[in-house]
Amino acid sequence: MPYRAPIAEFEFLLTHVAGFDRVSAQDRYAEATPDTVRALLTEAGRICEEVLAPLNKVGDRNPTRLENGVVRTPPGYAEGYRAMVEAGMTAISAHPDHGGLGLPITVTACVNDMAGAACLALQMNPLMTQGQIEALEHHASEAIKALYLPRLTSGDWSSTMNLTEPQAGSDVGALTTKAEPSGDGTYRITGQKIYISWGDNDFTGNVVHLVLARLEGAPKGTKGISLFLVPKLIPDAQGNPGVANSLKVVSLEHKLGLHGSPTCVMQYDGATGWLVGEENRGMAAMFTMMNNARLGVALHGVSIADAATQAAVAYAAGRKQGQPLIAGGTGTILDHADVRRMLMEMKAETFAARALALDLAVSIDLGHAGDAAEAARAAILTPIAKAYGTEMGLKVANIGIQVHGGMGFIEDTGVAQFARDVRVAAIYEGTNGIQAMDLVGRKMADGGAAIHALVDAVEAEAQALAMGAPVAAMADSLRAATDAIVAMDLNDRFGGAVPYLMGFARVLGALYHLRAAAAGDGARAALARFYIDRLLPEAQGFFTQARLGAAGLYDLSPDDLAA
Template identity: 70%
Template sequence: MPYTAPVSEFDFLYRHVVGLDRVTATDRYAEATPDMVTAILTEAGKMAETVLAPLNRVGDQTGARLENGVVRTSPGFAEGYRAIAEGGYIGMSADVENGGLGLPMAVTTAVNEMIGSACLSLQLNPLMTQGQIEALEHHASDALKVLYLPKLISGEWCGTMNLTEAQAGSDVGALRTKAEPNDDGTYAITGQKIYISWGDNDFSENVCHLVLARLPDGVPGTKGISLFLVPKFIPDAGGAPGKRNSLGVVSLEHKMGLHGSPTAVMQYDGATGWMVGKPHGGMAAMFTMMNNARLGVGVQGISVAEGAYQHALAYAMDRKQGRSPVDGGTGTIIDHADVRRMLAQMKAETFAARALALDNAVSIDMGHATGEEAWKARAALLTPVTKAHGTQTGIDVSQLGIQVHGGMGYIEETGAAQFLRDVRVTAIYEGTNGIQAMDLVARKMMDGGAAMFALLDEVDETAQQGDHAGLAEAAKSLRSATQTLVAMEMNDRFAGAMPYLTAVARVLGGHYHLKASLAEGGTGPRSRLAQVFLARLLPEAHGLLAQATAGAADLYGLTAEELSA
């Protein structure tokens, strides 16, 4: 599937919407000059367009398979992975002392989006490794860091995360995997994990699994869980992959999409592992990786949205059907108002979600660079919104892409359906979108809404600069709804959590679009796109906030029997 990397769009957002200059003005990221960033994005974009994009359809049609216990990846994936690794794109934000480039997460986020747009099935692999790198940087012993980080950063080795078990699902605390201490300071890991993305491959020297397990003295629930690094091959004294560990792939899941990404059931039979972090502190260590992945998975949704939009736009500009309703039209279906509406919505939604993800990444970078709690709180607040809304945007835009194609969108040969099949699982990855929404109205509101109110102050300033009453009114409604939620019982908050999160995304989307319009002086193409979002999508916030503050009584008014009737 052809793909054009939106490098100029990233550049515009960096300069005019999310303020990357604040990041590069810090000592930590001073070397990430605008010229360097543009050069990196340009080269990554070329790789995505020429090397990775041709693999997208290949991976869908010839997916990964398990043969006699060995995972065989899709044709060309080994070469595609090698291009990603050799380009240095896996360790872009990793510490320089371990072989990383030390670049801002905002730059990594853009590169990850382009790789995901080109071939999401393959991009899942380096995304998991990036998360493991961050977890090890923060929580591993010096010995583990020295041994594993350079290999993971270079791409010689790959990383995974092993949380889910069949009986536990999202209730991670119900896991049964055990960790028994060995005499040499290692642990014997025994249990089975499911849904392990890229649990194995045939192109890296080693696969390193971060596995949640319970020590013999671990209490029930999440507080008794520890985290262990369990490699496929146990490294020897020189760091080379040595003896095969006692773990393996039981089977690969048969999935709706992402056929090129092997999703494994992993079995550990007394496998040798090393503890990462403190005993019974596994969830804290794993959340470092999960938060990294939540931003990354939100970006995956945006990746697919961009790909689906480009695919639908090309079809609409080529497909001739009916008479053009406009003078001087092209004669193709892009002349029709409803098709134009869908394409405009797809583009506006993708722009807003991309700006949200980059704003989130900038907040993470500023938190790292300055240590200021306000930036850390801002990043924490934006993370569940980015994950949930980014993935939902991917789903919504992909569905519209099928609709633009009409009947041909339902035919697999056109490729339109693959976008929806591939992106659908991202709303489930790394904590379902409902869990993200509950996190937003619970943990992220433990400050009484202070972080949200600070964010809304920014929106108010933009609305004032743009003299936009609609955005100002939406921000006011969101502020009021936040105050109402904070005062509600928790289950009443949960009942409205998802519409609340979507309303937050709508208001922030209006904020980003208006900032873009202001940067153009109100006359450029992004200004006209902003008019679409502000007039057609922002008003949805008011209805969503009515749902968000409705409480849970009506939902529980229906009995289980009545729901079954």
């Protein structure tokens, strides 16, 4: 079935759930009027429905290939990319000084949500560029900004981020790629990077790599990592792509999903690079890009959850039964209580994951406008949104296959692709385990004060809303679990981190449903009731696990595990 851009859903969420009015009230975002936002989302939605969605299966069936060192993208990808650029979908939140629209991240989030649902493999490309633009805006020299940003915001050039090496995945500090000063202010970069999304393509005039590397004599671990900008083609004095840099795509990975998106092994052989930010402070700059990308990846989960839900509802409504099973039934499998349960769960989870991502986006925007409390709130919500959004992407795509029965296992149906494509979202930009460790580690370094403030606000708001009592009660359990975790040593925190994060997300999801129920029609209230009655109680089990810390987790020896 065709993808349908959920414009009305965004408007409802922005207005009644995510509090976007607080963003548009900022001077900085004065141009983000309802009319402007609606016009932009509507045009982007049209591109997603008409241009990008038809490319999704094409890219899956015709993976991007490497031919004699040249990356060849699937048929139509170049045109799809161009359409995104022309509709202004790729640099919505970039600064107007360099050709961006200067609109809030929240607007970018809605557009990325749609583009990811339509064709996730292709949307990965501008997502990388968006993150790099933000990193360069914050950390690069004026010369680099002047040269690169206009060409990135225009979509003429695209971007990558290079962290991982074969021996250094989540353990970034173990990377060994070398940077040596050339004496002319540039550096020579040498090493191999893996899992580089869109490491090359055949539709942008240049590819700009941000590469983490280590200077000679730098401290060990993450405190000795610097960040370098390494273009595929070195720009000449006029900024035109010039001579080829000493780098290449060695190979592409054969992946479970995202076949259209080239996942590259990159080789840098003394490639010319420019330092971004200060020496040995590369992680800080890269985190700007990664935090942006974490919201982007949270939305990958939301995108696929939405696409999978749309497909499952359409299939169920069209799948005839011999006879109506219930009074007033449709004569389709929609009559089945278990099918209804699955579809309600898909919709309820998709709504909650999307609301959380947009809530995070609003806090990021308010933080950018100078509100430190909102920036702190965004720091807490980032790992939760990333892990919950992507888990729900996996879960909802999986339920979607189940709704289709045998058809779901057949690739032609298209819903298996959703499950394949979204699988890596729980892994890249920091695995969901890493997100949870961030939440119970760094994000509790204040002794839990910021989380307490957030939970207090949730509880107070829930108490004031219809159906809110069980949500407030679960917020209280969340607070107690938080206190228990704060009292633990780090490894115990880590043992319960993932369940804690999932329980936290359940409480937030319930709050968003309460807001929707209060502002919306009977269907909103019914979906909220479903989430609160059937899904929220899971949180108690999660908190039980969280409070156990690492107790018992090491009771099996490595040999016992292998037995």
